[in-house]
Amino acid sequence: MLRFEHVTKRYPDGTVAVDDLNLEVAEGELVTLVGPSGCGKTTTMRMVNRLEEPTEGRVLFDGKDVAEHDPVQLRRRIGYVIQQVGLFPHRTVLDNTATVPHLLGWRKAKARQRAAELLDLVGLDPAVHGDRYPNQLSGGQRQRVGVARALAADPPVLLMDEPFGAVDPVVRERLQSEFLRLQAEVRKTVLFVTHDIEEAVRLGDRIAVYGQGRIEQFDSPAAVLGAPANDYVASFVGSDRGLKRLSVTPVEKGDLEQPPVVHLADPMARAVARMRAEGARWAVVLDESDGLHGWVPIPEDEERGAADASGPVAGHARRMEAWLPLGASLKKAFSMMLQYDAGWIAVLDEEDRFLGVLTPSSLHEALRRSIDADAQDISRAEVELDSALGAPARTR
Numbered sequence: 099m100l101r102f103e104h105v106t107k108r109y110p111d112g113t114v115a116v117d118d119l120n121l122e123v124a125e126g127e128l129v130t131l132v133g134p135s136g137c138g139k140t141t142t143m144r145m146v147n148r149l150e151e152p153t154e155g156r157v158l159f160d161g162k163d164v165a166e167h168d169p170v171q172l173r174r175r176i177g178y179v180i181q182q183v184g185l186f187p188h189r190t191v192l193d194n195t196a197t198v199p200h201l202l203g204w205r206k207a208k209a210r211q212r213a214a215e216l217l218d219l220v221g222l223d224p225a226v227h228g229d230r231y232p233n234q235l236s237g238g239q240r241q242r243v244g245v246a247r248a249l250a251a252d253p254p255v256l257l258m259d260e261p262f263g264a265v266d267p268v269v270r271e272r273l274q275s276e277f278l279r280l281q282a283e284v285r286k287t288v289l290f291v292t293h294d295i296e297e298a299v300r301l302g303d304r305i306a307v308y309g310q311g312r313i314e315q316f317d318s319p320a321a322v323l324g325a326p327a328n329d330y331v332a333s334f335v336g337s338d339r340g341l342k343r344l345s346v347t348p349v350e351k352g353d354l355e356q357p358p359v360v361h362l363a364d365p366m367a368r369a370v371a372r373m374r375a376e377g378a379r380w381a382v383v384l385d386e387s388d389g390l391h392g393w394v395p396i397p398e399d400e401e402r403g404a405a406d407a408s409g410p411v412a413g414h415a416r417r418m419e420a421w422l423p424l425g426a427s428l429k430k431a432f433s434m435m436l437q438y439d440a441g442w443i444a445v446l447d448e449e450d451r452f453l454g455v456l457t458p459s460s461l462h463e464a465l466r467r468s469i470d471a472d473a474q475d476i477s478r479a480e481v482e483l484d485s486a487l488g489a490p491a492r493t494r
C-alpha cells in the first residue's frame with residue numbers, strides 16, 4: 099500500500115534527514131517508526147502526504163508515485179493525526195470532526211451524522227461532547243477527536259505523528275488500547291511515529307527502528323526485542339527487553355496449568371477428596387453455567403481430621419474476580435498477579451469458559467517458549483539463506 103524506494107531527503111541547509119530509505123507497509127498493516135529525536139521519522143511521514151518532497155527516490159501510494167497525485171486529492175485519502183491535534187478552536191467538536199466530509203462537499207446532515215458515528219467509535223458520546231468546543235475537552239478527549247477527524251472520510255491510510263505524546267501515561271495507555279480496538283475494526287494502513295519503544299512494541303504489527311536517517315531493523319515486535327539486529331537496536335530497546343517482551347507474548351492454551359475444578363453445588367467432602375487425589379491444596383470453583391466463581395482451599399484443619407467439610411462447596415468457596423482472556427499478554431497476566439496479590443490467574447475463552455490457570459512458573463515457561471521459538475526462527479532463516487547461497491544446509 100505504501101512503499102519507499104531509495105528515498106533520501108536533504109534539507110536546503112544540507113541536513114540529511116532521511117538517507118536511502120526502503121520501507122514497505124502492507125494494506126491493513128500498522129507500522130511504527132521509532133527512534134530518538136531528530137532521526138527523520140517525521141520527515142519520512144511527511145513525504146507520504148507531500149508536506150515534504152523527497153530529494154531522491156520515490157514514495158508509492160497504491161502503486162503510484164505520490165508525486166503524480168494531486169496533493170489536495172492525496173491528502174483527502176490520507177488521514178493525518180499529529181500531537182498538537184490542530185482542532186479549530188471556534189468550531190464545535192462535531193464540526194471539527196466533519197471537516198473533511200465538508201471539504202468533500204457532503205450534505206451537511208450526512209457529514210454530521212458521519213461525524214457523530216466516528217465520535218462514538220472513538221469513545222466520545224456525540225450527544226454529550228458533540229456541541230462542546232475543543233477547550234472544553236481534556237487532552238485525551240482532544241486526541242480522540244483528532245483520530246475521529248482523521249478517519250472521517252474513511253481514508254485507506256492513516257499517518258499518525260506522536261498522536262498520544264501530549265497526555266499523561268495513564269490516559270496514553272487507555273488511548274493506545276482504544277486505538278488497537280479501533281484498528282482491529284477499521285483495519286487502516288497506518289504509519290505511526292513515536293519515540294517510545296514501549297508504544298512502538300505495543301501497537302506495531304512491525305516496527306522500524308530508526309538510527310540516523312536510516313532503518314536499523316524492520317521486523318515484528320517480538321523479533322526486535324528477542325533478536326536485535328545490532329548493538330544500536332539492542333541499546334535502543336533497552337536492557338529490560340525481556341520484560342518488554344512480556345507485552346508482546348500472548349497467553350496460549352499450552353501455557354495453562356490444570357488445577358482440580360469443582361462446582362458450587364458439589365458436596366465439599368467430595369471436592370476435598372478430589373483435591374487430595376490430585377495432590378492439590380486448592381481447586382477452581384465454577385458456577386452452574388461453568389463461569390468462574392473463585393476458588394476453594396482444602397479446609398485448614400482438615401489434615402488433622404477436625405475441619406468442617408460439610409455442605410456444598412458454595413459454603414466454603416472464595417471469590418476470585420481476576421481473570422484474563424486467552425491471547426492477553428503475559429505482561430497483563432503478570433500485572434494482574436501483582437494487583438490481586440494472586441498466585442494464579444484464571445484464563446477464559448471468548449465465551450467466558452474456564453480454560454486453565456496461569457501461575458508465575460507457567461508464565462516463566464511461556465516467556466521461554468517465545469524466546470526459543472524466535473531463536474529457532476532465526477536459525478531457520480540462516481539455514482534458508484545458506485541454502486539459497488548454495489552452502490550446505492546446517493544440521494543442528
Ligand SMILES: Nc1ncnc2c1ncn2[C@@H]1O[C@H](COP(=O)(O)OP(=O)(O)OP(=O)(O)O)[C@@H](O)[C@H]1O
Nearest residue numbers: 109111113115134135136137138139140141142293
Ligand atoms: N525544514 C527543515 N530544514 C532543515 N532541517 C530540518 C527541517 N525539518 C527537519 N530538519 C532536520 O531533519 C532531521 C530529522 O527531523 P525529523 O523531524 O524528521 O526527526 P524526528 O525523528 O521526527 O524527530 P522528533 O522525534 O524530534 O520529532 C533533524 O535533524 C531536523 O533538525
